Amino acid sequence: MELLKERIRKDGVLKPGNVLKVDNFLNHQMDIKLMNEIGKEFKKRFEGEQIDKILTIEASGIGIAAIVAQYFDCNMVFAKKSKSINLDGDMLTAKIESFTHKRVYDVIVSKKFINPGEKILVIDDFMANGCAARGLCKLIVDAGAEIVGIGIVIEKGFQSGGQDLRDQGFRVESLAIVDGMDDEAGTIQFRE
Ligand code: 5GP
Numbered sequence: 001m002e003l004l005k006e007r008i009r010k011d012g013v014l015k016p017g018n019v020l021k022v023d024n025f026l027n028h029q030m031d032i033k034l035m036n037e038i039g040k041e042f043k044k045r046f047e048g049e050q051i052d053k054i055l056t057i058e059a060s061g062i063g064i065a066a067i068v069a070q071y072f073d074c075n076m077v078f079a080k081k082s083k084s085i086n087l088d089g090d091m092l093t094a095k096i097e098s099f100t101h102k103r104v105y106d107v108i109v110s111k112k113f114i115n116p117g118e119k120i121l122v123i124d125d126f127m128a129n130g131c132a133a134r135g136l137c138k139l140i141v142d143a144g145a146e147i148v149g150i151g152i153v154i155e156k157g158f159q160s161g162g163q164d165l166r167d168q169g170f171r172v173e174s175l176a177i178v179d180g181m182d183d184e185a186g187t188i189q190f191r192e
Helices: 004-009 023-027 030-045 062-072 131-142 161-167
Strands: 013-015 019-021 051-055 075-082 091-097 102-108 119-127 146-156 174-182 187-190
Touching: 004 023, 004 030, 004 146, 004 174, 004 187, 030 062, 051 062, 051 131, 062 075, 062 119, 062 161, 075 091, 075 131, 075 174, 091 131, 102 131, 102 161, 119 131, 131 146, 131 161, 146 161, 161 174
Parallel strands: 051 075, 051 119, 119 146, 146 174
Antiparallel strands: 013 019, 075 102, 091 102, 174 187
């Protein structure tokens, strides 16, 4: 998605540790016009697919997924990061290691909100090692629902998550794939 790549080139900030900061338009301040274009693009890429619900993870996935859900005319559910796992069986749970915070979270979704047989699209802001996406897919499988695909705004293609998930047969659609970045030189390469 050319508009997104241009915006990353203009406003993205490269940080040590292979972190790309996009606080100016995606992760803190959100450019809603751009979010709408992102929603349209996901709708185009998953055209013809039945999507009953969108699943994302708090916090930075929520705003994006809410806008994307408008284009699919469906509800959005977000997995919550939880300090205490409730064991009474009414929650779906997964463990997710945070790439940016380097810690493991238990994430939960109420079983009420993902129903057996529902067709679910996973949406997230970034893909690095694929831990967040894999955790969200586990919640869907445990609910007896179906994963239609995984839509990612920015995939860091030099980290293995996206390729691993594609190799496992998942449909991963990323709107911009970064193949390399150098925080010292301030350069970023996108996949064509
Ligand atoms: P993964 O689970 O694929 O390793 O990492 C994906 C998650 O980590 C995303 O939900 C995102 O919040 C965060 N993340 C990973 N890499 C970056 C990055 O370069 N920049 C930002 N802002 N977040 C990232």
